[in-house]
Every structure is written in structure tokens, then in C-alpha cells.
Amino acid sequence: MEAKNDEKGxxxxxxRQKEALKHYIASRIDRPDEAEDLVQDVFERLWSHKDFIHPEAVLTLTYKTARNLITDRQRRYRKEDDMYGELLYTQESLQDTTEEKxxxxxLKLMFDRLVFALPEKRRKAYCLSFFEDLxxxxxxxxxSVSKRTVEQHILLARKDIKAQLRKEYFRYG
Incomplete structure (x- = not known):
């Protein structure tokens, strides 16, 4: 009987809280359009632990979980941005010597080859996100997939490309 009460709570x-939580999250992330997904993630996580949550702690845990998911998301994007920043910095810092060109x-050809080698859906999601800025x-x-699936495709594409670039770079460098 208590589990049913926890589910109802x-x-x-x-x-009661989804809109307020959505605004809370949107005000703390770079891409406010992803706030709704994070709200779903918060309640999905809480739901998976519903048997251990005391009814009076639900609201506190909701915002605590949201903060943790926001932090995880920011760390993930920061790591990914570092790779692109390094690539851009390398390009900008190159002198106009023939060897550097x-x-x-x-490096650009290797990057393009790695993108092309990705599985089809992953490659499409990655290209639409980074080359067409969708x-x-x-x-x-x-x-025709969910936003979470798109996010996974992009994340996996970045990981694959980064790992292969490192592998290829150290082979020749």
C-alpha cells in the first residue's frame, strides 16, 4: 500500500513541479530547448528509486537530482567542446607554411573519413547537429527518432571520432 502512495506522491x-523545474533547468543550461528532456530524466530517475524515497523528501530530491543531471550534462559538453576548441586553436595558430597547411x-581529411565511417544514423545525427546546426x-x-536517441547518437559519434583521431594522430605523430 505504501508503494502506491509513493507512486501517487x-x-x-x-x-505540480514539471513547469517550475523546466524553468529552473532552462535557466542553468546553454540549450534551454533540452530542459524538458532533463525534466523527464529527473522524474525517470526518481521513479526508478521510488521505493526508497520518503514522501516528504520528494521535492528536495527532485531539485537535487536536477542539479546533478545539469552538472553531468555540463561536464559532458565541456569535454566535447575542448576537443573542438583544440582543433580550432590548432588551425588558427598554424603559420602559413606549406608543411602546416x-x-x-x-587532419581535415582524416576527420572527414572518420565521420563518413560512422554508422548511418549516427553520422546523420552528427552531421545535422554540427554541420547544419539543427x-x-x-x-x-x-x-524519426526520439531526442534522447539523437543525443546518444551524437555523443557516441563524438567519442568514436575523438578516439580514432587520437589513435591516428599518435600513429603518425
């Missing part, structure tokens, strides 16, 4: 919290072209929602509609 969590469902009621969702109904050739090195950059080789939002997760737009990509999800284009590929």
Missing part, C-alpha cells in the same frame, strides 16, 4: 509532484589538410528536436523529427 511522485506523480503529483511531477504534475598540408598537415591541417591531412537542434535535437529538429534532428529527431528528421530521423
Amino acid at each position: 511522485l506523480a503529483a509532484c511531477y504534475v 598540408v598537415s591541417f589538410k591531412e 537542434t535535437l528536436s529538429e534532428i529527431a523529427r528528421e530521423l
Whole structure:
């Protein structure tokens, strides 16, 4: 009987708090359009632990979970941005010597080859996001998948490309 009450309490919290939580999250992330997904993630996480949550702690845990998910998300994006920043910095810092131009072209060709080698859906999601600058929602509609699936495809594509670039770079460098 207590589990049913916990479920009802969590469902009621969702109904009462989803908009406020969405605004809370949107004000703390770079891409406010992803706030709704994070709200869903918060309640999904709480739901998976509903048997251990005391009814009076639901609201506190909701915002604590949101803060943790925001922090995790920011760390993930910061790591990914570092890789692109390094690539751009390398390009900008290159002198106009022939050798450096050739090195950059080789790196660019390697990057393009790695993108092309990705599985089809992953490659499409990655290209639509970074070359056409579409939002997760737009990509999800284009590929007929959920926004979470798009996010996973992009994350995995970045990991694959980064790992292969490191592997290739150290082979030749």
C-alpha cells in the first residue's frame, strides 16, 4: 500500500513541479530547448528509486537530482567542446607554411573519413547537429527518432571520432 502512495506522491509532484523545474533547468543550461528532456530524466530517475524515497523528501530530491543531471550534462559538453576548441586553436595558430597547411589538410581529411565511417544514423545525427546546426528536436523529427536517441547518437559519434583521431594522430605523430 505504501508503494502506491509513493507512486501517487511522485506523480503529483511531477504534475505540480514539471513547469517550475523546466524553468529552473532552462535557466542553468546553454540549450534551454533540452530542459524538458532533463525534466523527464529527473522524474525517470526518481521513479526508478521510488521505493526508497520518503514522501516528504520528494521535492528536495527532485531539485537535487536536477542539479546533478545539469552538472553531468555540463561536464559532458565541456569535454566535447575542448576537443573542438583544440582543433580550432590548432588551425588558427598554424603559420602559413606549406608543411602546416598540408598537415591541417591531412587532419581535415582524416576527420572527414572518420565521420563518413560512422554508422548511418549516427553520422546523420552528427552531421545535422554540427554541420547544419539543427537542434535535437529538429534532428529527431528528421530521423524519426526520439531526442534522447539523437543525443546518444551524437555523443557516441563524438567519442568514436575523438578516439580514432587520437589513435591516428599518435600513429603518425
